[in-house]
Amino acid sequence: MTNSLSISSSPHIRNQVTTPNIMFDVAIAMIPASAYGVYQFGIKAALVLFISVISCVLSEYVYQSLMGRPVTVSDGSALVTGMILGLNMPPAISLWIPFLGGVFAIIVVKQLFGGIGQNFMNPALAARCFLLISFAGEMTTFTYHDAVVSPTPLAALKGGQSVDLTAMFIGKIPGSMGEVSVIALLIGAAYMLIRKVISIRIPAAYLITFALFVFIFGRQDLSYVLAHLCGGGVIFGAFFMATDYSSSPITSKGQIIFGIILGILTGLFRLFGGSAEGVSYAIIISNLLVPLIEEISFPIPLGRERR
Amino acid sequence: MKQGRILKDALILFTITVISGLILGGVHELTKDTINNSSISAHLEAYKTVFPDAVDFKADDKLTDALKKSNEELPSQNYGNVGLDQALQAVDKSGTVLGYVITSHSNDSYDGLVQILVGINADKTMKGIEILELNDTPGLGQRAEEPEFKGQFAGKSGESLTVTKSGSAGAEEINAISGATITSRAVTNAVNAALYLMYHNALQ
Amino acid sequence: MKNQNMERIWNGIWKENPTFVMMLGMCPTLAVTTSLINGFAMGISTALVLIFSNILISLLRKVISDNIRIPAYIVIVATLVSTVQMLLQAYIPSLYTALGIYIPLIVVNCIILGRAESFASKNGIIVSAFDGLGMGIGFTIALTLIGLVREILGAGSVLGTVVIPKEYHITAFVLAPGAFFALAVLTALQNKFKAPSATNGDTNSCGAGCGSCGEKIGG
Numbered sequence: 001m002t003n004s005l006s007i008s009s010s011p012h013i014r015n016q017v018t019t020p021n022i023m024f025d026v027a028i029a030m031i032p033a034s035a036y037g038v039y040q041f042g043i044k045a046a047l048v049l050f051i052s053v054i055s056c057v058l059s060e061y062v063y064q065s066l067m068g069r070p071v072t073v074s075d076g077s078a079l080v081t082g083m084i085l086g087l088n089m090p091p092a093i094s095l096w097i098p099f100l101g102g103v104f105a106i107i108v109v110k111q112l113f114g115g116i117g118q119n120f121m122n123p124a125l126a127a128r129c130f131l132l133i134s135f136a137g138e139m140t141t142f143t144y145h146d147a148v149v150s151p152t153p154l155a156a157l158k159g160g161q162s163v164d165l166t167a168m169f170i171g172k173i174p175g176s177m178g179e180v181s182v183i184a185l186l187i188g189a190a191y192m193l194i195r196k197v198i199s200i201r202i203p204a205a206y207l208i209t210f211a212l213f214v215f216i217f218g219r220q221d222l223s224y225v226l227a228h229l230c231g232g233g234v235i236f237g238a239f240f241m242a243t244d245y246s247s248s249p250i251t252s253k254g255q256i257i258f259g260i261i262l263g264i265l266t267g268l269f270r271l272f273g274g275s276a277e278g279v280s281y282a283i284i285i286s287n288l289l290v291p292l293i294e295e296i297s298f299p300i301p302l303g304r305e306r307r
Numbered sequence: 308m309k310q311g312r313i314l315k316d317a318l319i320l321f322t323i324t325v326i327s328g329l330i331l332g333g334v335h336e337l338t339k340d341t342i343n344n345s346s347i348s349a350h351l352e353a354y355k356t357v358f359p360d361a362v363d364f365k366a367d368d369k370l371t372d373a374l375k376k377s378n379e380e381l382p383s384q385n386y387g388n389v390g391l392d393q394a395l396q397a398v399d400k401s402g403t404v405l406g407y408v409i410t411s412h413s414n415d416s417y418d419g420l421v422q423i424l425v426g427i428n429a430d431k432t433m434k435g436i437e438i439l440e441l442n443d444t445p446g447l448g449q450r451a452e453e454p455e456f457k458g459q460f461a462g463k464s465g466e467s468l469t470v471t472k473s474g475s476a477g478a479e480e481i482n483a484i485s486g487a488t489i490t491s492r493a494v495t496n497a498v499n500a501a502l503y504l505m506y507h508n509a510l511q
Numbered sequence: 512m513k514n515q516n517m518e519r520i521w522n523g524i525w526k527e528n529p530t531f532v533m534m535l536g537m538c539p540t541l542a543v544t545t546s547l548i549n550g551f552a553m554g555i556s557t558a559l560v561l562i563f564s565n566i567l568i569s570l571l572r573k574v575i576s577d578n579i580r581i582p583a584y585i586v587i588v589a590t591l592v593s594t595v596q597m598l599l600q601a602y603i604p605s606l607y608t609a610l611g612i613y614i615p616l617i618v619v620n621c622i623i624l625g626r627a628e629s630f631a632s633k634n635g636i637i638v639s640a641f642d643g644l645g646m647g648i649g650f651t652i653a654l655t656l657i658g659l660v661r662e663i664l665g666a667g668s669v670l671g672t673v674v675i676p677k678e679y680h681i682t683a684f685v686l687a688p689g690a691f692f693a694l695a696v697l698t699a700l701q702n703k704f705k706a707p708s709a710t711n712g713d714t715n716s717c718g719a720g721c722g723s724c725g726e727k728i729g730g
Binding site for chain 2: 571574575576578579582583586587589590593594597598600601602604682
Binding site: 108136 | 679680681682683684686688692
């Protein structure tokens with residue numbers, strides 16, 4: 001009863017859109033991809049995912065307790081960061097690497113900049129890039145079927161070999177555990193779109209720009225473009241990572257500009273860069289441009305003129 | 308009065324500059340020989356690492372001509388942006404030519420230039436390579452300097468080598484450094500440039 | 512008199528440490544500290560130049576008028592740096608290769624011009640020499656510390672001796688980002704223990720008044 005008598009400042013509207021609700025929807029949306037990863041790569045993949053999540057949640061709890069700040073573990077954001085990080089890992093990785101990644105994501109990228117909503121880039125992706133430059137060998141060794149090391153479809157594509165599109169769509173390929181199955185990712189994406197957790201603007205602008213870029217500067221061949229869309233982390237990145245609330249623009253026009261920049265950068269990195277994949281770097285670089293994008297895309301109130 | 312001050316300032320600055328110049332000249336004279344000697348001995352040491360049995364390394368006019376010719380032909384080969392810098396004969400005590408030490412480079416590495424020394428026996432098999440200059444990412448491309456990668460070249464024969472990512476290199480193949488295929492390829496192509504000199508212009 | 516000299520050394524090491532307190536000379540601080548020995552060597556080279564430039568500039572402070580002071584200082588510092596460079600190349604070639612481009616860049620290290628401008632040009636020879644010595648030691652300690660942290664984490668070694676197995680090396684620490692991480696953490700610790708710092712905002716930390724800060728940006 002005493003709760004209903006609390007006094008607070010406006011706004012007083014209440015609805016279901018709270019941080020925990022959004023975060024748990026995102027987590028639910030990642031279940032198909034996670035389940036497929038565990039099904040394909042076995043119990044080791046589940047362990048990698050579990051360690052990432054535990055590490056993120058624990059880091060947040062320990063840091064906030066030590067710093068005497070309110071502990072916000074229950075809002076689910078650390079859980080989501082942990083899941084994204086885990087899904088970005090090669091399944092055969094040594095277990096202490098995702099643990100270190102979780103600590104880096106939460107403490108360095110998120111908490112040091114002020115916690116949820118204040119991080120200037122996607123914590124999970126920044127951690128992935130940190131791990132990628134630190135442990136290049138482990139982070140790029142992908143196994144498939146009985147620990148045989150094999151190149152990802154993207155690496156094969158870069159080397160000029162042909163790839164099996166159907167296998168890529170279903171996910172019967174080597175790769176990071178979360179990015180292999182396009183169909184599982186799309187199911188999760190559809191769930192988030194229906195629940196209105198994310199808007200279609202960023203993913204659509206991203207994927208269309210990227211496809212066009214590959215078509216124009218790569219090969220004028222539909223199956224080549226499709227292979228680029230299904231291979232690597234583009235789908236995962238477009239729906240789950242680029243749409244991160246605190247590191248993407250809030251204006252609708254800004255979101256479209258953001259998506260276009262992402263598409264161009266990913267295309268540039270993949271076609272003209274040194275390594276086969278470029279989604280993570282494209283997203284964290286675009287994260288840094290968000291304040292600028294918001295600056296130029298902020299809507300003008302009726303009757304005002306642009307400065 | 309004002310003009311006098313400018314003159315005075317200029318004169319002071321001039322004096323400082325002259326004295327500085329003199330000091331620099333003196334230090335240069337003092338250290339010139341030591342610097343030269345240490346760079347020569349550093350070179351000799353590097354030559355010895357790729358060709359331990361040789362006692363001396365000599366320039367040869369025919370070899371230098373062959374090098375110039377190869378440099379003109381290399382751009383049309385499929386080795387990317389490579390070139391040859393120097394070719395020396397490796398001779399033993401009696402003056403017999405044991406093989407060759409070739410300095411070559413590629414500009415296609417991750418950070419641009421990679422310069423290497425290649426030792427090749429007179430029978431065209433590889434003696435070994437040494438990295439002279441490479442400014443790649445530590446832990447990735449820079450691992451080309453580890454014996455695990457550069458040791459692969461010793462004993463190889465064949466006109467040109469290719470890089471494989473399979474991890475099990477064949478006779479004319481080199482295992483790529485994982486995560487640093489570009490560097491592996493640049494080093495291998497610089498080796499190929501040296502092999503080209505041997506096969507096409509120097510040792511027909 | 513003696514106390515004043517000791518005070519200058521303490522000042523350079525702790526109160527106005529050029530790296531942690533004044534945030535000067537960030538370019539060599541971030542770039543060359545990939546290992547303990549590199550950081551140490553860079554610190555010592557800079558310290559040498561700093562001591563002699565402070566002595567020379569203090570000696571010539573009555574001769575050099577305000578109008579020509581900057582070109583005169585630059586010529587003096589550049590001469591000293593070139594001398595150090597040639598001596599290194601001749602007698603310690605391995606160090607010369609490791610420090611590479613950063614030796615000539617000592618010329619534009621803002622610590623040197625900063626001290627010339629704010630201290631040596633106004634004070635006597637001996638106290639200026641001690642000021643240079645103190646600042647040099649402070650800079651060397653800071654660079655050695657950063658180099659130590661980065662070498663342990665990034666290459667798993669101390670002074671080239673490997674102490675951590677290869678698969679646990681966090682390569683990012685020997686790359687540019689690691690320099691920022693290491694510096695940030697060391698500075699944060701310093702803030703935590705309330706040591707004087709430019710970022711604490713409670714001290715007039717550069718000791719030279721705010722007019723001298725123009726030269727310090729961009730080092």
